[in-house]
Amino acid sequence: MNAGVSFRIDFFRFLSAEGDLDPSTPAEAIEPELLLGLYRAMARTRAYDGKAIALQRTGKLGTFASSLGQEAIGVAVASAMRSEDMLAPSYRDHGAQLLRGMTMVENLVYWGGDERGSDYAVPRHDFPICVPVGTQVAHATGAACAFKLRGEKRVAVAILGDGGTSTGDFYSALNMAGCWGVPLVVVVNNNQWAISTPRELESATATLAQKAVAAGVEGRQVDGNDAIAMRHAARLAIEKARAGGGPTLIEALSYRLGDHTTADDATRYRDPEIVRREAAKEPIGRLRKYLNARGLWSEEQERRLANDCAEEVERAVAAYLATPPETFAAMFDHLFARLPESMRDQYEEARRFASKGGGDG
Amino acid sequence: MNAGVSFRIDFFRFLSAEGDLDPSTPAEAIEPELLLGLYRAMARTRAYDGKAIALQRTGKLGTFASSLGQEAIGVAVASAMRSEDMLAPSYRDHGAQLLRGMTMVENLVYWGGDERGSDYAVPRHDFPICVPVGTQVAHATGAACAFKLRGEKRVAVAILGDGGTSTGDFYSALNMAGCWGVPLVVVVNNNQWAISTPRELESATATLAQKAVAAGVEGRQVDGNDAIAMRHAARLAIEKARAGGGPTLIEALSYRLGDHTTADDATRYRDPEIVRREAAKEPIGRLRKYLNARGLWSEEQERRLANDCAEEVERAVAAYLATPPETFAAMFDHLFARLPESMRDQYEEARRFASKGGGDG
Amino acid sequence: MAELTLVEAVNRALAHELEHDPAVLLLGEDIGVNGGVFRATLGLQQRFGAARVVDTPLAEAAIAGAAIGMAAMGLKPVMEIQFSGFIYPAMDQLINHASRLRNRTRGRLTCPMVLRAPNGGGIHAPEHHSESPEAMLAHTPGLRVVIPSSPARAYGLLLAAIRDPDPVVFLEPTRLYRLFKQDVVDDGEALPLDTCFVSREGRDVTLVAWGGMLHEALAAADSLAQEGVDCEVIDVATLKPLDSETILRSVEKTGRCVIVQEAARTAGFGAEIAAIVAERGLYSLLAPLERVCGYDVVMPLARLEGQYLPSVARIAGAVRHTMEAA
């Protein structure tokens, strides 16, 4: 006897690499205001990103992880979220974070080596950047559970990388979320590389979206360089979650055009020729082609946007560079709600040596 | 645009709960000698199992995990393995272990609280019982990798429970195995319960076999109370692995007829009526019906088998009860290949107090 | 007032907080209908519902991670790990996230969660069920580590742990769960989370212990009293933050100190106490410090367990040795 169950993972793309729109694209996915918003946010992200790298190269910033070529993912996700929703980002998701309200200054302060960079003025409830790969999925699951338990119509969103889908944390948290039917969306930025490890050395699966099958949740694969499809998929998943429909896993296909981080040199392990080929599919130029062709975007607007972004970035850099370090006390002040009496001695020791050049702060 | 990938999880049963054989059953799966071997091994397991519980109830054994009703799984798996293959069992897999050569005495010694019970005379290379749920899948993955790297035609098999499939370890190891295409078979004894947690609170999936989809490996679901289908599925998976075909995940559907362990009281959380109903599908009676109907098994043989098993068990119990404890020195002797000089003092302290009743050994 | 075992006192404290604080919820494996493998949550799901007493899938890392997410969003999750030997899969979430969420975000997000787990050996449990990982947790900045030694302390300290605005690891000595009963007033009165308790006053030597070992230390003190040795016995209770003043004050009085720890000796929490005494109480010492610890070996299975665990005889031996010195 042989009976069985079947599963299907769909793939979505609306806008081709050449900027041509698939006729099946839903009307609400191509609202001009929506697309212009996505476009501006992507450009802003890229402007910021490039400057951050330049700062690192000149010794003014610590290690930084560029999102070059992957801007559509974060921007689409953030644009589909409401402010009261919760984002648990990885270190490569400033695209999403900037759109949600994190400032460029905050992000620079963080990568400059200062915890205040995770004290976002807006949104107060988003998680900070997550470095231990995959762990943020459980945080989002827990947050989603809190929303559901309190009857709040809020959604938690976690973003992680292709490499992150190999972790036990990714799976066990998604499985838990599936079990509990909580309002969670997990987005995989499949940029094809985990540092030097290519996607095929991370998993033998045909897609990463199919990992949803193991958690009993919906999985879909999207062209993550197609801002229109990406935004549409994110919106469907987020609204489904908000409506009580449970978690979704979205695999966003993209390509890491830059190094893993500024500490990496990707030419060591991958062919620049392939990178050049992949660059032709990047999301910003693609959407611009479409907007230009539809008469929704002009050269003049482009110039103005570039200008605005550059100015905003410069202001942020200036503010960042002008940020004095915290004193030694900050290490102690935020450890607990109240510093235990037993740590008074250590606090005093730190104070004593802070003034004697014990630190470099 | 919408393209996609599809997956299918097949379910296999050859022998119905009533003992009727599906006409599609392959001939090699019902070889009389094979089936009689499976039958005897299951009966032996159950005889041992019942006695172990009785010993625990009378204070002569520590906590014990019965395999009542799930005997077909371990027995089928072990019978499909070669001695040079490697088994990484959970605490409920003495059915498989006994068939592979672990003695009843060894198992009793282990549950009696003595590490020597994991020093199997045969097979020397199997892993000991694994208590931290799910972790053994990675050990089997590593062993399988060793076999592959050395070009040995050996297969590693891990068995775990339905609850175990919720762990990150299960998934991340299976994903790694899929990636490396190593000769691994992972068998899930889906006995529907993880202590008091029902299967549906472990995962929202329709099957557990579909978790294979996330690892890019083959997954199949089998009636784990049908020794014929179970043996067939195990053989196919093991020989596929041996031939270089990579890992397989087998979900074996069964039911835990007893308590989780002797420390548990399942009447607290489940309806005895359902248990009675499930008991009607148990594997030993089912195979006996078939063997009886085919004239392959007689009342006389059954009596003799029961006798032989009882005698073997009694001999094992006697040997177990006659096993004196190790001395304090055993704690130190097996920690490292050679005890570090720095631990000499501790060794002496233990020796001093061992004779002064510092222990209860 | 009721005569309660330690595990019953834990149950009362959980019930009290579930009743009085709608943000509190429990999560863990088998804590619902089954009431937990030790029955610490007995009846609570029935009373407070499955939304506040949540049976989880078998995944300690996910439980801890989800608890962090809940805590950051304003809940006060109290998670149960079935045995402290199964905390290890959750270590990453505890160390890299729970303990530092407040600091990382400069106070923007906080993590008011409690991790409860049965701890230690002495009950002839199966493999991996008798671990004592408290030192690892106490080494982690940002975590509080509490180990009660009696029903009343379990009740009061668990209330404090749940109410604490930061993460607390609460390790319950398995061997004490049902060892004795004590009058516990279920009045919602918490005990301080930064205090060592003097369990027995004495002049000659200071015995420092926590959890299950406190009772071995007290028994040793009883037996030594018959030899004319007067032991002061300190229940550490909260390992981190440590109230070293109480310990130092005692050592100043007695001049001798024996530390008792069930966990393996090397780099256990007893070493920290010894270090503090050597730094700040050296001049009080009339004799070398002694530690009576589990050996640096794998916690043995039941039959050799007694050879491993610090016993009254070993503790008394160390005390006699320290009395003979100098």
Next chain:
Amino acid sequence: MAELTLVEAVNRALAHELEHDPAVLLLGEDIGVNGGVFRATLGLQQRFGAARVVDTPLAEAAIAGAAIGMAAMGLKPVMEIQFSGFIYPAMDQLINHASRLRNRTRGRLTCPMVLRAPNGGGIHAPEHHSESPEAMLAHTPGLRVVIPSSPARAYGLLLAAIRDPDPVVFLEPTRLYRLFKQDVVDDGEALPLDTCFVSREGRDVTLVAWGGMLHEALAAADSLAQEGVDCEVIDVATLKPLDSETILRSVEKTGRCVIVQEAARTAGFGAEIAAIVAERGLYSLLAPLERVCGYDVVMPLARLEGQYLPSVARIAGAVRHTMEAA
């Protein structure tokens, strides 16, 4: 003989063992073509093939678990964890399995594996990249814990670690990877895994340190020498099993002891050393022990890192303080 950095010495030791022992294989994230994020495995995949230098998926728990399976089946896996802050997901496999496989099976199965990871701060690395979890690992029975402080010691100790028939955690101080070069003879000569090295002889005070902190201690000793204080400096090198004799002998000579540790103070490995001195070297002590440690706070990001790390000034301050005492 070649002038090598510490990371180059690690590379040579790995190459030596890959060449001479067919059972040795390396596994870890990005260790293949990329040669590891610090280039410790540079060129090794090219030289020994992808079957012996294996790029793994991103899953530390699975890497450690698979290494255990390999080791039990007769291989000698050397796994790289990218930073010691990512060891935590592997803790369960390390503590519950690797460290006890031999003991659990009474010697039937063994676990000759090495876990290598960059350790500690001082390089202004991103979040979670500057951890020092050595005390947790040293607390685990059945593990050896080694932290080299120079290219030559890294080479010799890593050879010993790989050849050891039991699991060894080998933590490489990130800040020393390229700090200085040293002549290293690539002759396959291992160093002993149970020895503390006297890095500088002196009469007045014993400084005990390991890894990156050794160099701070040496620098402090240099500066104190100008004040007429003669420091003996001990490189612990192997934390477990600890060669306490070398430390005690030194303290017997100097009468003073300052322990330097980068990790957070409470229940760090320095506490163990302090405890041993208080137990077995008490009568040698002319002054209270001192520990100079990382504070019990979350390892700060780059800008405050220097406020956290034990500095020459802090070490010298502690030494002066101990010299003034009694």
